[in-house]
Amino acid sequence: MRRGRSSQLIRDMLSEFSINTKKLVMPIFLDESLNGKREIPSMPGIFRYDLKSFSIHLEDLVSSGITNILLFGIPGKKDSIGSSSYAEDGIVQRAISLAKEKFKVNVFVDLCLCEYTDTGQCGIIKDGYVDNDSTLSVYNRIAVSYAKAGADFVAPSGMMDGQVGSIRKALDAAGYQNVMIMAYSNKYASSLYSPFRDAADSAPKIGDRKSYQMDYRRAEEFILETSMDVEEGADVIMVKPGLFYLDIVKSVKQKFSLPLAVYSVSGEYSMLKTALEKGILPAEVLDEYIYSIFRAGADIVISYFALELGKRYQETKN
Numbered sequence: 183m184r185r186g187r188s189s190q191l192i193r194d195m196l197s198e199f200s201i202n203t204k205k206l207v208m209p210i211f212l213d214e215s216l217n218g219k220r221e222i223p224s225m226p227g228i229f230r231y232d233l234k235s236f237s238i239h240l241e242d243l244v245s246s247g248i249t250n251i252l253l254f255g256i257p258g259k260k261d262s263i264g265s266s267s268y269a270e271d272g273i274v275q276r277a278i279s280l281a282k283e284k285f286k287v288n289v290f291v292d293l294c295l296c297e298y299t300d301t302g303q304c305g306i307i308k309d310g311y312v313d314n315d316s317t318l319s320v321y322n323r324i325a326v327s328y329a330k331a332g333a334d335f336v337a338p339s340g341m342m343d344g345q346v347g348s349i350r351k352a353l354d355a356a357g358y359q360n361v362m363i364m365a366y367s368n369k370y371a372s373s374l375y376s377p378f379r380d381a382a383d384s385a386p387k388i389g390d391r392k393s394y395q396m397d398y399r400r401a402e403e404f405i406l407e408t409s410m411d412v413e414e415g416a417d418v419i420m421v422k423p424g425l426f427y428l429d430i431v432k433s434v435k436q437k438f439s440l441p442l443a444v445y446s447v448s449g450e451y452s453m454l455k456t457a458l459e460k461g462i463l464p465a466e467v468l469d470e471y472i473y474s475i476f477r478a479g480a481d482i483v484i485s486y487f488a489l490e491l492g493k494r495y496q497e498t499k500n
């Protein structure tokens with residue numbers, strides 16, 4: 183076996199994977215109350231942006247070969263129905279227009295209510311419970327507002343039943359047949375989201391999300407969850423988180439033929455980033471990290487390391 187590993191040239195020739203930065207997606211947080219950018223304490227090196235600093239960040243991304251972005255909004259005001267989420271002049275809607283007018287990028291937009299509701303829940307509360315169907319009608323409204331602003335993909339992340347089908351119908355009815363849906367098909371109730379909640383100011387103030395996010399003790403539920411999204415018209419399916427769920431990534435890839443995105447979440451980023459900053463792990467660990475997710479079967483990887491990886495692969499020319 184060692185003959186096949188004897189030189190760098192031979193190793194490169196025999197490798198089955200190589201990283202294409204066009205397959206990486208950078209998540210970006212937009213904060214309506216901010217002037218400039220502000221680092222997120224639990225995610226060193228990741229910032230919240232206002233529109234002006236967002237534009238500078240986009241230049242940096244594009245010149246590093248990263249042309250896919252996933253937007254999250256933090257509104258100036260929250261209420262019980264998350265009404266800022268579908269405002270025409272909302273921070274996300276304005277960011278979409280800016281990105282599409284000035285840059286050649288694919289714009290994915292997270293579609294959920296947890297950043298917009300005063301409860302921090304992903305839907306509308308009725309009698310102390312997140313009500314599925316009234317939440318869907320708000321999701322539809324948000325989707326159309328994002329499409330109108332120019333989004334390429336909407337990505338409903340709230341795990342309401344029927345959300346993909348409902349949004350597909352709403353988009354079609356409004357004339358946005360070409361706007362695609364990336365479905366958070368398999369989103370596990372994970373502790374690895376906790377730095378994100380700090381980033382997006384979306385921690386639930388009432389209860390938790392276990393009544394709609396998946397239980398990581400179940401290994402086969404992904405089949406039903408993914409099948410439903412496929413039937414409802416998803417264009418891209420997803421597994422989230424990444425690293426602790428690579429078995430699920432592989433299984434989904436084997437069973438379904440739609441493009442598969444893996445969301446490598448904030449906790450994965452913060453663990454690795456902290457170890458890198460402290461010098462506990464070398465920078466090369468990032469290669470192993472990103473290759474492991476593609477090797478498991480991802481077609482697209484959403485990673486807070488996207489910019490860093492873009493720069494890394496530009497420097498080393500892979």
Ligand SMILES: [Zn+2]
Pocket residue numbers: 294295296297303304339340
């Ligand atoms: Zn949510």
